[in-house]
Amino acid sequence: MSSTPPPTSRRERPAKPALTRQVIVRAALDVVREEGLERLTLRRLATELDTGAASLYVYFRNVAELHAGVLDELLGTIELRGGEGDWRTRLTGVLRSYTQVLFEQPSLARSAMVSRPTGPHYLALLETLLALLAEGGVPDDRAAWGVDQLLLYATSSAVEHGTRGETTSGEDEFNALAAALRAVSATAHPRIAALGDDLLSGTGSDRFTWGLDVLLNGISRTPRPRR
Structure with missing residues (x-):
């Protein structure tokens, strides 16, 4: 007698979950976490969802739009309250949370530099951020432009530190730079020699907060150019 099992009727197979934008994004996020953003393509995702790539184009026109959808899903984990304190402290807390989300996914952080999500979490x-700027008395027109600068700064910070975390040479590069700065000629580079180690001083957290303060001070006091 043959040991080959009888074919299973399609009616007896478990039904696949309905294909929705949310289902696609969550499957895409699983691929990113396990294999990295570079492996996330519509074809790869179609295989994961046991469907055809053409079915995904109904929800996403291209891979860039898919990346934006995945990023928006991650933004749902941001702590939007920003902790306790005045408006500046809470705004800093929100952007720290945003940066941490991107720091954990460096490839998505790089993607966020060129394509922004448009979903509910973004x-x-x-x-x-706009509400906190308004609470701080920042004029609406400056807030409208300033929020872009704040997000760009936070995103680039995540890209810089996240990319360093992907390699094992980050500490070596820092030490090499420190050694180069200490060895400069005071005649050729007097300002570098004068500042010395202060060029690399401070923690990453302190530098991030200081950078935000610089931006916020400038946003609140700098009028937009007239046409």
């Missing part, structure tokens, strides 16, 4: 982040 809009919630944007609304929170």
Whole structure:
């Protein structure tokens, strides 16, 4: 007698979950966490979802739009309250949370530099930042441009530190730079020699907070150029 099992009727197979934008994004996020953003393509995702790539184009026009959807899903984990304190302290807390989300996914952080999500979580982040700027008395026109600078600064910080975390040479590079700065000629580079180790002083956290203070001071006091 043959040991080959009888074919299973399609009616007896468990039904696949309905294909929705949310289902696709969550599957894409699993691929990113396990294999990295570079492996996330519509074809790869179609295989993961046991469907055809053409089915995914109904929800996402291209891979860039898919990346934005995945990023927006991650932004749902941001702490939008920003902790306790005045508006500056809470705004800093929100952007720290945003940066941490991107820091944990360096490839997505790099993607965020060129393509922004448009989903509900990004809009919630944007609304929170604008509300905090308004609470701080920042004029609306400056807040409208300033929020872009704040997000760009936070995103680039995540890219810089996240990318360093992907390699084992980050500490070696820092030590090499420190050695180069200490060895400069005071005649050729007097300002570098004068500042010395102070060029690399401070913790990453302190530098991040100081950078935000610089931006916030400038945003609140700098009028937009007239046409």
